[in-house]
Amino acid sequence: MSSSELTTIEAVSGTACVLRGDDVDTDRIIPARFMKDITFDAMGNHLFEDARKAAKGNHPLDDERFFGSEILVVGKNFGCGSSREHAPQSLMRFGFRAFIGQSFADIFAGNCCSLGLVCITLDEADAESLRESIELDPEQTISIDVAAQTVTCRSGVMRGSIPEGTRNRLLEGHWNATSLLMDAGKKIEETASSLGYVSGY
Amino acid sequence: MSKKPTHLFEKTWRAHRVCELPGGQTQLFIGTHLVHEVTSPQAFAMLRELDLPVRFPGRTFATADHIMPTDSQARPLADPLAETMLSELERNCLEFGVTFFGAESGHQGIVHVIGPELGLTVPGSTIACGDSHTSTHGAFGTIALGIGTSQVRDVLATQTLAMASLKVRRIEVTGALGPGVYAKDVILAIIRELGVNGGVGYAYEYAGEVIEAMDMEQRMTLCNMSIEGGARCGYVNPDATTIEYLRGRQFSPQGEAFERAAAQWLAAASDPGAEYDDVVRMDGSQIEPSVTWGIHPGHNIGIGGRVPTVADASDEERAGVEEALEYMDLDPGAPIAGTPVDVAFIGSCTNGRISDLREAARVAKTGTVHEGIRALVVPGSQDVARQAIAEGLDEVFRQAGFDWREPGCSMCLAMNPDKLIGREICASSSNRNFKGRQGSPAGRTLLMSPAMVAAAALAGRVVDVREVL
Ligand code: SF4
DSSP: OOGGGOOOOOEEEEOEEEOOOSOOBHHHHSOGGGGOSSSSTTGGGGTTHHHHHHHTTOSGGGOGGGTTOSEEEOOSSBTBSOOOTHHHHHHHHHTOOEEEESOBOHHHHHHHHHHTOEEEEOOHHHHHHHHHHHHHOTTSOEEEETTTTEEEETTEEEEOBOOHHHHHHHHHTOSSOHHHHHTTTHHHHHHHHTOHHHHOO | OOOOOOOHHHHHHHHTEEEEOTTSOEEEEOSEEEEOTTTSHHHHHHHHHHTOOOSOGGGEEEEOOTTOOSSOOOSSOSSHHHHHHHHHHHHHHHHHTOEEEOGGGTOOBOHHHHHHHHTOOOTTOEEEESSGGGGGGGGGSOEEEEOOHHHHHHHHHHSEEEEOOOEEEEEEEESOOOTTOOHHHHHHHHHHHHOTTTTTTEEEEEESHHHHHSOHHHHHHHHHGGGGGTOSEEEEOOOHHHHHHHTTOTTSOOHHHHHHHHHHHHHTSOOTTOOOSEEEEEEGGGOOOEEEOSSSTTSEEETTOBOOOGGGSOHHHHHHHHHHHHHHOOOTTSBSTTOBOSEEEEOHHHHOSHHHHHHHHHHHTTSOOOTTOEEEEOOSBHHHHHHHHHTTHHHHHHHHTOEEOOSSOGGGTTSSSOOOOTTOEEEESSSOOOTTTTSSTTOEEEEOOHHHHHHHHHHTBOOOGGGTO
């Protein structure tokens, strides 16, 4: 894992799908029964399965105007609940590369970062006007600029927010943290030996 | 040298800081890594791909819980998918030198029940597990973090995590709880007050007379559901109750080493005068037994309360309340007491410990399960089960008409055969009432304390446990 393999993520642009509602939990994103698997390969096939069935064809993911979207626009506290990476994995394998909403659950946002998926928050008013704009014109291209923390749609540029640590990991290509963490080398063992419960009291 | 008073979170964070990472995150050492079958196989596979060993196999402990059937755990497991996951975990533990607490060990159980039980969870430590309810371990004064599978890989490979620090909110619960009111009711009341995303970006420090009076198992219930309030973790400062709980546990130090350890553990507690990013106070004596009526844990009310109407909801909550009422199909404005239930579930990492079973058994002794109700008791671990059997609790439950099962997560998320059917309503001692959580896409969950679940099982509807006790 040399640094030449690092992939930086500076921007995402594409069409977007609007999923209205707050507090969408990870059980809804991928119901637990589909987690009975030792790989993530099939996770994209069951994204929002129960919600889509219950909506009988009226779920945004089944709305052909939104087919092929790479960005999902959500509400508040998206991804709350379980720490299961199966949730962002299923979103990613379905084709999403970025999420725009008013807020994200901490663990969900962390998992997204580990996969190189972008979560950017907008304030309530901007999020709502973005949702309306996309619903009116689903074919428009939405662009997220990670460094500038902006979302651009047909009607203009909106200022958003991506926490600094996450932003830098995306921009520097350290979203997959393993190699970065490996760099600490012996310092890890030094920290361990300073702790009573690890090295003995 | 006089040091600025500081809180447990800051002390523990500092002690585990390996270095600062470019970009403002901290590389944090994880002292104890707990692993289970659902979120680890992909991480072990990534490790294999990178050709890396587990960096600290001696600090990594595994068990199987989510997929374990509770009727028979004989191998091979009846469900071939579950068997594959269990065998994969066994293979990974063997290959990477990780200690595995399987059924033969006598210590198998829900990962958040067995960690404390074995003495693996100690004050001033950091714990991570690929499971959001890792927050449970905060009961001991621990930074306990639920992580995703890529981070499980990171911890396996480096025993560290890249983390941004958290703000700390101290939540003081004053006074004393009334009879029939438990830690479950306290945390439900806190989430009702602060909201399901009120804790985003925070660690919660629980304090005050009510918390100090709680035993360790109650503190675990409380910290368990920190995540349901949006907090990344929650903790209680270690005190004499913590030390006595840890004395004599399998992984606890012995003799003089224990006393040295105890001194270090107590020193991890927040200093008087420490500054917090936020402080919230609540009167514990006002807390009633609580029940959820909706589709997230913040949708809860005291047992004397009524199911809200859309008109009652604030503008901000309206859409969520509407969606919840539609899904739950309870009468808006009706008292929550009296709501009929079909299933009663006692168990989970929130409320599947021995004291939970004792409280539920006290209620179970007073009658028999109402006709037509499916009621099951699933101990949190083999150790809990053994203790309950030694006390005759299994018999109490059986005689009252409850099913006594083998340990596991069971109907908390129904990855095993224990599931709701159709639109059944379940009185549940677990932690999440999300749509479809208990295995049926249309199933409905009412969260409450285990004593309240037992009372609902006997009455066939939601009742105030204080009338039974
Ligand atoms: S009991 Fe429920 S919440 Fe706890 S670890 Fe198991 S599935 Fe998760």
